Structure formats: structure tokens, C-alpha cells
Amino acid sequence: MLDNLRKNELIKSDRVYEAMRKVDRGHFAPYSPYRDAPQSIGHGVTISAPHMHANAAQALEQHLQPGMSALDVGSGSGYLLAVFAHMVQPEGKVVGIEYIPELVEKSKDNLRKDPTHAEMLKDGRIMIIGGDGSLGWPEGAPYDAIHVGAAAPRMPTHLIDQLRPGTGKMFIPVGQYEQAIWEVTKDADGTVHKSKMYDVRYVPLHMQPEN
Template sequence: MDFAISRRRMVEQHIKSRGVKDPLVLDAMLQVPRHLFVEQALADQAYGDYPLPIGQRQTISQPYMVAVMTEALQLKGGEKILEVGTGSGYQAAVLARIAGRVYSVERIPELARRARRILDQIGCTNVNVKVTDGTFGWEEQQPFDGIIVTAGAPSIPRSYLDQLGPGGRLVIPVGSLGSQVLMRVTKSGEGRFEEERLLDCRFVPLIGGNGWQNDGT
């Protein structure tokens, strides 16, 4: 396959045509080789607009959702971003093409190791990956200009709100185990929070002390 052609088709047909307009986001999606972040046997499906399994009962998000969530952060370039749920590393790689530094947390060591290897392979030296309970964020590195959560939460953890800097934005799916609403929360300079509902979505559950438990409660 010519992956560059597939990547351009993905951006034109599945992302740009559906309303994503931010040129920084579109360019990042064109740059990142998504086929490297999926199982080798699934590489020919990497640029389809649907999630794919990455092992450990986790998935790589569909490209459109990656683009929508990245655009929702309203990045200008050079920001400090927290990503909760490294997974395959693909979302971190897209963010790294725009932000100055990405801090990504992952609870499953095997996924974190694999993501780190691929991120190194494509030169994403501005991404830090840490194995931890991501529902608590990354307190030592706060404040963040943006926080993006790639798993569905039962409610918005206070830890994320506390770790946002003034003017920062949190993008997070919130709802039940079966379906969520993608929310954007913006923190004002006075410490107030404005919530926006962006779209319906479905993500794997956010597991941890401030999220769902492994038994689904």
C-alpha cells in the first residue's frame, strides 16, 4: 500500500469533509503514520475511519474522533498538554506535531512500552510517557494548557480541573459505560469553568481511582 496516499484520502474524506477545519490539526493528521500504531496484520486498515484493537482490550480511536478531540483543544502551537490514556500512542503523536510538550499517562505497562517504542521510532522526542493511574492526572507537571482524555469517565475528575492552567481546556468523554458525550471544559482566569457538549461518542472506560473500577462500577 501507498500509505501516504491512504493518509491523504483519510484526511480529505473522513476528517476535512466532516467539518474539521483547523490547519494545524489537518497537517498533523497528514504527518503521523497511523499504520505504525496498529498491529502489523491490520496495517491495511489503518486509514479507515473506525477504531481498531491494539490488545489488552483497548483500541486506537477512529481518525475522525482523534481530529475532533485535538481540534477541540484549540491549540496554537507550543502548549503543554496532558493526555490521559496513551494506548497505541497515536493521539500523543498527533498532539506532539502541534504542542510543545505532551505528558501522556497509561495504566497498562505493555501498551506504554509499545507506544514509547513507536514514538521514538518516528522522532516524537517531546512526548513523556508514564505508567500510572491516569485518573489522577500528572500533578508534578501541572499546570497544563490542555488535557485530553481518551477513555469514557462516569463524571469529570476534580484532579483534571485542578491541573488546568488559566484559559486551559479539558476534552473528555463523560457518561455511562455504553455511551458518552464528548465534553469541553474551559477554565477562566478567575477559576470558573464553562462546559460545552460537543458530540455523542463511545470510548473504552476510564479505569482508576477517579473513574470506573475494573468490575464496571
């Protein structure tokens, strides 16, 4: 699967290829794990197609350097947490936040299927938190990379606030009936830049109304 994605230039980065090669998608997707299409993981949500995970990892590659930190919002099965964790080693840290309690526990079980990921989970290099992903996880902020795996109806200001000035970048689908990937970066002085990239279709992100 990965070799085909690379051959068709859907994976362009050697670092992304190597990180994805170290993570067996079969541990995270119960049905057709090696097909390049979204697959159900239960509870009305899906694991994204492999090429979308590759797109996200490539978009965030410079913000997933060794020693950096990342937040995965709507971490679902835990697959992308493992990919990101390989990219930020040694000493980097990734945090997943998931709204569905059953998926929080299931993703931990999925990670424990591989001894390397189990050790990362045990020593805190991978953390999974239950909660509202649109609020992020301030305790671990600031983050060099934020990935959002579900479509937010509007741009979540809490997540922008948690980007690290100077190195922070977010990859996020935004929209309800029409959705698009946006890349959000933050300069060292705190200036925020938002760029619309391409149209997509994701499951909706649970997001509380703003006051």
C-alpha cells in the same frame, strides 16, 4: 484517508490536517490503520477512529499553540501524543499517562518508528507515564490542553485542577451506559465551565473511587 476526511469536512483545520499528516497511523495501529473506525491495539482497548482524533485536535486547537503543554489521559498507542506534539512545537511539551504497563512500553516503541518522534521522546518533548490517568500528572501541571481517551464514569476533579487558569481546556468523554463528550474550560480567575457536546461510545477509563 486524511484527504477524504478533509473533503467531507471531518477535518476542518489546516493545522490539524498538517499535524495528522506528519504522523503515520500505521505506526500505531496494527490492523486496518487507515480505515476511519476504531481498531484494537490489544489489552481490551482500541485506538479511536481518525475522525474522532481530528475532532479532539480541533476542539483543543487554540490550546495546542506553539509552546503550550498538553496531557493525554489514556494515551494508548501514542498516536495522539505525536499529533499534539507537532501542534505545540517548537518548545511545547506533551505528556501521556497510561494505566496499562504494556501499552506504556508499546507506545514508546511506536513513537521510535519515526526519527522525529524518537527525538521528541528522547529530549522530553514527549513523555509517557504509567499510572492512573484520572489523577493526571501534577508534576507537569498546569496544562493548556487535556485530552481523555476513555470514558470516565464521572468528571475527574483532579484533571480539572490541573487545567491552566485562563487558557486551560479539557476534552473528555463522561458516562457509563450513556456517554457524551464534554468540554471543560477554566477562566483566569479559576471559574470552571462545563459544556456537553455530543454522544459517543468509548472504552471505560480506569478510575479509583473517590473518598
